Amino acid sequence: MYESPPHPRHHPAVPDCEQQPQFTAVPPPAHWRYKPRRAWWRTRAVRAGAVITLLVLCALVILAIVRDQTGTQGFLVGLGLAVLPVPLLAAAFRWLDRVEPEPWRNLAFAFAWGAFAAALVAIIANSFATRWIATATADPAGAESLGATVIAPVVEESAKAAAILLIFLFRRRDFTGIVDGVVVAGFTATGFAFTENILYLGTAFGEDQAAGASGLASVTAATFFVRIVMSPFAHPLFTVLTGIGFGLAALAPQRRPGRWRRIALPLLGLVLAMGVHALWNGSAVFGTYGFYAVYAAFMVPAFALLTWLVIWTRQRELRTIAAELPAYAAAGWLGPAEPFALASMRARSLARDAAARAYGSGTYGNGSGPYGSGPYGISAASGGRAASRAAARAVAEYEVFATSLAFLRHRAHRGAVGADFTAREQELLHHLWQRRDVAGPALEYAARATSRVWAPPPPPWQPRPHPQPSPAPWYGPPPQRPAPHRDHAVHNPYRQQR
Known part of the structure; x- marks a missing residue:
């Protein structure tokens, strides 16, 4: 037989929800009893560990490939010479980003992606495409020329653009405008050029060792002058065009017309980067002085124009601060x-x-x-x-x-x-x-x-205070x-x- 409980149950009252409720009784996060749960593979530590592991594996593979092609001595010489422009380029891009500095973790990721992941993709894809074209056409010389002027720009710029895309998608709050796109692209291209310079300089040193050449007449000295002295900004110049496209996309409104801009502008910047890269690689086709003609007539003015654009954009950011x-x-x-x-x-x-x-x-x-x-x-x-x-x-x-x-x-x-x-x-x-x-x-x-x-200024009838030995x-x-x-x-x- 059912018997009613001797004491009736008292249900606690539900607190009223104010317009701005004050949660004064919430304990600190360390003592929370109810914590939001997420799958272990979605935690920040796991994602960061996966990215670091991927970059480390790419670094080991690409450095092993470069060492195999250049030899140990060539690898060490190329590494010592290729590292020289890196601090200068990194400092230049960091100076451009002084108004709202990009987090170092984003810049470190961009540099590592360019130096290891993009370089690995480029060296494997370029080699495979060149061999396939040489086999299909039975013209190894033509395959080398086509690979340098067409295949390499498409593959390398796409691989470098992947780093900008990842930061644009997963670090969107840090990617707010043109300067951010330029800086991320510059660090990515600097890393890519670093690994590529190791390969070129190490290979040149190996040729000099085999031929017994040394000094200013060596292939190593010529390669160093062209790649390190004359054109350290070449790869950053190409990839910066992609970064500008992503920067303009970051400024697009959230409404429907802005969605097309967020897709079209990065693609347009990538196509321009491929075109300029192809022009640079194909400059040797224009004759003995083709390289110097392209360098003086196009590369230097383009570099000056982009430098002016970035500095103007930075000044515009300062004006935005003063206005807002x-x-x-x-x-x-x-x-x-x-x-x-x-x-x-x-x-x-x-x-x-x-x-x-x-x-x-x-x-x-x-x-x-x-x-x-x-x-x-x-x-x-x-x-x-x-x-x-x-x-x-x-x-x-x-x-x-x-x-x-x-x-x-x-x-x-x-x-x-x-x-x-x-x-x-x-x-x-x-x-x-x-x-x-x-x-x-x-x-x-x-x-x-x-x-x-x-x-x-102080009134004229009040004397100005004299400087004190120990100023306040x-x-x-x-x-x-x-x-x-x-x-x-x-x-x-x-x-x-x-």
Whole structure:
């Protein structure tokens, strides 16, 4: 016989869902009882391990092939000579990317893909295609010429473009414009040229060893002059055209017309890269001086034009920062002078140096320091190298986050962002708010020191202070400004909606 329980069950009330609910009782992630689960092959560590393993295997195979073709001595000589232009090219592309630096993991992947994966695909596909054409036509010389002018440009540029495509698809937030496409393409092509130069220089050294030649009259010296001195930018120039196509595709809006641009522009850039590469490889067909004619009449002007385009694009990015950030300054997120300092590379560098000097000397404010007990561990009272580096790093991170915020807002105006715009904006504002006590005064000082903003001179009846033997710090403790959600009514995603 069923008996009712002696005590009735009490069901807990369901909390009301507010417009902006506050999850104050949620434990930290380390103590979560309910965690999102995903398949093991979808974890970041497994994917990163698979990519690294693939690149390492490609490196072992391609280096073994190159060593087999050049010999041990030729491989070592080619390696020593081929590495010379790599730091210069990497520094040049990194300089172009100073406004919103590309993460090093993306650049390292691009270089490794070009040096190992793309080079392996190119050497295998080119050899197979050339042998097949020679067998089919019974004309080995014609097959070599056709392989160099037609097959090699198609295969090599397609293999290098794969790295740009992968970063464009899987690191989309880091790929935002033309400069990003140029930098990724430049690092990929630099890696590819590095491996190719090892092969060419090592083979030339082997020929000199067999013929007993040495000095300036050797094949090695001629190959070094042509590939390292005259045309170290050849492969980057070709692949940069593909990168520009992907960069323009990144600027396309999310609406339906933009979808065709995201497909057509990268393909157009790839076709142009193949065409320029074919012209360069086929320059020897135009006679004894064909190479020099193509070099002077086409390659140098094209290189100068692309350099101007990239520098102009970088200046345009700085103008975008100056146009978009004042809205956040009006809302109280940034200081009035900060957008002007962030739009100047010289002011940015000066702000980092000034913050490092102020915190490194231990003379900031009263010694408490805005980050004394914060997550960055900057203690102005102690000073020293650790505090100096932490302050400079905080300012550098502030500059990067502010730049990303300006570009995010610019893309939102153009309709090139998705529905997560508000969440991404709040995340960037959160990072800025954490670092503003260190970066704000430094950028304010840099804006005035570089004349980005006008500082009124002292009245004529007040004498100018004489320089002191031990000058005081260039800025004092930051003013205690109220939190933005309390008194700012303009463009404030943290405001409670009523």
